[in-house]
Amino acid sequence: MIANNGRLKIAIQKSGRLTDESVNLLRACGLEFEFSKQGLYSPCKNFDLDLLSLRDDDIPEYVQDGVADLGIVGENIVREKRARVETLAQLGYGSCRLMISVPQRSSIRTIQGLRGKRIATTYPVILSQFLRTNRLKADIVELSGSVEIAPTLDVADAICDLLSTGTTARMNGLRPLHTVLESEATLITNKKSLQEKRKKDLIDRLLIRVSGSLQARGKRYMMMNAPASAVPRLKTIIPSLKSPTVVPLAEEGMVALHSVIAEDVFWDVMEKLKKAGASDIIVVPIETIIQ
Ligand code: PRT
Ligand code: ZN
Numbered sequence: 511m512i513a514n515n516g517r518l519k520i521a522i523q524k525s526g527r528l529t530d531e532s533v534n535l536l537r538a539c540g541l542e543f544e545f546s547k548q549g550l551y552s553p554c555k556n557f558d559l560d561l562l563s564l565r566d567d568d569i570p571e572y573v574q575d576g577v578a579d580l581g582i583v584g585e586n587i588v589r590e591k592r593a594r595v596e597t598l599a600q601l602g603y604g605s606c607r608l609m610i611s612v613p614q615r616s617s618i619r620t621i622q623g624l625r626g627k628r629i630a631t632t633y634p635v636i637l638s639q640f641l642r643t644n645r646l647k648a649d650i651v652e653l654s655g656s657v658e659i660a661p662t663l664d665v666a667d668a669i670c671d672l673l674s675t676g677t678t679a680r681m682n683g684l685r686p687l688h689t690v691l692e693s694e695a696t697l698i699t700n701k702k703s704l705q706e707k708r709k710k711d712l713i714d715r716l717l718i719r720v721s722g723s724l725q726a727r728g729k730r731y732m733m734m735n736a737p738a739s740a741v742p743r744l745k746t747i748i749p750s751l752k753s754p755t756v757v758p759l760a761e762e763g764m765v766a767l768h769s770v771i772a773e774d775v776f777w778d779v780m781e782k783l784k785k786a787g788a789s790d791i792i793v794v795p796i797e798t799i800i801q
Pocket of ligand 1: 523524525526527528564565566567583584585586587604605606671672673674675676677678679693694695
C-alpha cells in the first residue's frame with residue numbers, strides 16, 4: 511500500500527506517448543527522482559512528492575478518488591472517464607484531435623450524413639455526448655483498439671478516433687469529417703487535495719515551477735552587440751521585443767541588447783539582425799521564466 515505520508519502524489523503515464531515529456535517536465539521543475547518504466551512508485555529526493563506510474567486510463571479516477579493528488583493525462587481520457595477533477599494547467603504536449611473520419615469513397619459529406627450509420631470508437635462517452643448535442647442518432651460500435659480498420663472489416667461506416675499527424679487515417683483510406691474534441695496533456699487535481707493546507711501549499715509551489723517551465727518552452731535568450739544608432743532598427747526586427755535590455759559597452763557608441771525570442775523564428779530574425787548591424791549574437795536556452 512502507498513502510505514498516506516503527507517507527501518504529494520502525482521500520477522503519470524507509466525509507459526506511453528505522454529511518459530517522456532511528463533518526466534521531462536517534472537525534471538525541468540527541478541525535481542530529482544529516478545524513474546523506471548517498470549516501477550510503480552518513484553519518490554522525489556528534493557521535494558515532498560512521489561510519482562505513481564499508471565495506465566493513463568486509470569489516472570482520472572485515481573485523482574478523483576484521492577489516491578493521487580495530481581495527475582498528468584490527456585484531456586480526452588479525463589472527458590471519457592467523466593472524472594470529477596479540477597484542471598490546473600494545459601501542458602502543451604500530447605496534442606491530438608478526436609475526429610470522426612469516413613472511408614474515402616463514402617457518400618457521407620457532413621455530420622448530418624452520420625444519421626443511422628455505425629460509428630466505431632474507443633470513446634463511446636464523448637461520442638454519444640457529441641451525437642446528442644447535435645441531435646444525431648447513430649449506432650456506436652465500441653471497440654478496444656485498432657478502430658481505423660473497422661470500416662474495411664465492414665464493422666462500421668465511420669470511426670471516431672484520435673489523430674495527431676493523420677498518417678494512420680490516410681494509410682487506412684480514411685477522410686477526416688469532423689473534430690469532436692481537441693486534446694492535450696493536462697495537469698489535474700481534486701478538491702480534497704486543494705482543501706488540505708499542507709498539500710495546497712505544495713501544489714502551489716509546484717504550479718509556479720510548472721508555469722515557469724511552460725513559459726520558457728520554445729523560447730531562447732538572445733544577446734548581441736550593436737552600434738547604439740542601430741537600436742531603433744533592431745527593435746523593429748525582433749518580434750515581441752518591446753523593450754529589450756540595452757546596456758552600454760566599454761567601447762564608445764556600442765551597446766549590448768538582451769531579449770527573449772521564440773525558437774521557431776530565431777534563425778530568420780538572426781539573419782535580419784546581422785544585416786541591421788548586430789554582431790556577436792549569442793543564443794542560449796532558458797530553463798524557466800518566473801513572472
Ligand atoms: O498503456 P496506456 O493505457 O497507458 O496507454 P495508451 O496506449 O492507452 O495511450 P497512448 O500512450 O497511445 O496515448 C496516450 C495519450 O497520448 C492519449 O490519451 C492522447 O491524449 C495522446 N495522444 C496524442 C495520442 C495521439 N497523439 C495519437 N496519435 N494517443 C493516441 N494516438 C494514436 C491514435 O489512436 C491512432 O491510432 O495514434 C494513431 C494516430 O496517429 P497519427 O499520427 O497517425 O494521426
Ligand atoms: Zn490507455
